[in-house]
Amino acid sequence: MKLTEDQVRDGLARLTDWELDPDVPAIHRTVRLPDFAAAIALVNEIAQAAEQADHHPDIDIRYNTLHLALSTHSEGAVTDKDMALAARVDELVP
Numbered sequence: 001m002k003l004t005e006d007q008v009r010d011g012l013a014r015l016t017d018w019e020l021d022p023d024v025p026a027i028h029r030t031v032r033l034p035d036f037a038a039a040i041a042l043v044n045e046i047a048q049a050a051e052q053a054d055h056h057p058d059i060d061i062r063y064n065t066l067h068l069a070l071s072t073h074s075e076g077a078v079t080d081k082d083m084a085l086a087a088r089v090d091e092l093v094p
Contacts, residue, residue, distance in 0.1 A: 002077035011083040016090045025078055026058075026071035027086055031093055033064045042066065042092060049088045055081045057089070 003011070005022060012018050018029045033039045039061055046068075050056045060067040068089065070082040 001079060002072075002075050003079055003083070008078045008083075011086075015083075015086050016093070018086050018090075020078070021069075024069075024071060025076075026069045027078055027082055028070075029068045029086070029089070031066045031068065033066070033094070035064050038094075039064050039066055042094070045092045046089055049092065050085065053081065053085050053088070055085050057085065 005020070008020050008025075008027065012020060012027065016029075017031075018027045020027055031039075031042065033042060043059055043061060043066065046057065046059065055070075055072070058069040058071075070086055071077070072079040072081055
C-alpha cells in the first residue's frame with residue numbers, strides 16, 4: 001500500500017539517516033564504511049535481508065560509500081515494504 005508523504009516522514013523519524021526524495025519517490029541513505037571490503041560485506045548482508053523480504057534496494061557502491069534507495073516500483077511510491085527494509089538496513093549498518 002502506498003504511503004502518504006506524511007506517513008513516510010513519520011516513518012523516517014524512526015530510522016537513521018534516511019531521507020525522502022518526493023520527486024522519485026523513494027527514500028535514500030548514504031553509508032560510509034572504513035574501506036571497500038567493509039562496503040562489500042555490508043552489501044552482502046543487505047542482499048540477504050532483501051532476499052528474505054523479497055524486496056530489493058537500489059545500491060550504488062563507490063569505494064567505501066554506499067548510496068541506497070528504496071521504492072516499491074510496482075506501486076510507484078514508498079510503501080511499508082520500503083520502511084521495513086530500511087529499518088532492517090539500519091540494524092545491519094555497523
